[in-house]
Amino acid sequence: MKYFRIIFSPTGGTEKAASALTANWKEAETIDLSLPDKDYSEYKIGKDDIALIAMPSFGGLAPQTALERLGQIKGGSARCIIMAVYGNRAYEDTLVQMEDAAEKCGFRIIAAVSAIAEHSIIHRYAAGRPDSSDCDVLAGFAEKIKNKIEQNDMTKPHIPGNRPYKKVGGVGLAPKAGSACTECGLCASGCPTKAISPDKIKTADSKKCISCMRCVSICPNGARKVSRLPVFAASLAIRKACSEPKQNELFTD
Ligand SMILES: Cc1cc2nc3c(=O)[nH]c(=O)nc-3n(C[C@H](O)[C@H](O)[C@H](O)COP(=O)(O)O)c2cc1C
DSSP: OOEEEEEOOSSSHHHHHHHHHTTTOSSEEEEETTOTTOOGGGOBOOTTOEEEEEEEOBTTBOOHHHHHHHTTSBOTTOEEEEEEEEOSSOOTTHHHHHHHHHHHHTOEEEEEEEEEOOOSSSTTTTTTOSOHHHHHHHHHHHHHHHHHHHTTOOOOOOOOOOSSOOOOOOOOOOOEEOTTOOOOOHHHHHOTTOOSOTTSTTSOOTTTOOOOOHHHHHOTTSOEEOOHHHHHHHHHHTTTTTSSOOOOEEEOO
């Protein structure tokens, strides 16, 4: 039995929550879904293996890029846990989309988790999460999932969300580099969708950019930014929904 962590985490929040959930997995192979040139069809997961699939919620949906890359992996009837990570507003149809995509690959879902991480655009929402108490909660979920695996319980949980899924809204925020940019190229090489061309480093191709904020988070000089006004407007629009801290959730039956 092998363990796989299949993760799309542009700015690290999903990775943090996934690490807390898999802390009791002694050895696991991580499949990073953020690599644009990777041939994911080389991954064939075995029937006895266990996989965690973790993605952030963007506009209440799973990022299309991550779903397409997941779609190349052969799930081989392996048991899997799906995890949607969101910035304290809502995850809406993210988990059901992940459920459909994982099943299409051949995975059998035994658990679903929603977890909170700092909002990667509006950092004051869920700031610092997952914190130590979130990690304790996620470790508790991990024990329950472990028991389910040990009991060979294959029950598929009821997963919240709607079909048809909500319409893709699109944030449309393509970060640009300011005068602090040294053209080091880190943002271009780290972009999950190749939206930043090495020859035109200061901008991003708005057709390819998924507004994931990877370039903003990895810039060593803090040079890449999104326009303040739309971020301010978005921040106001979700203020009410983000006013109370949301709780992590586990679905096993
Ligand atoms: C384009 C975009 C859209 C987002 N939409 C939502 C959302 O609808 N609901 C929410 O609660 N958080 C939303 N967030 C916040 C992320 O889901 C959250 O910060 C997540 O932890 C990001 O994952 P990462 O740190 O692995 O990149 C959004 C973030 C981005 C970049």
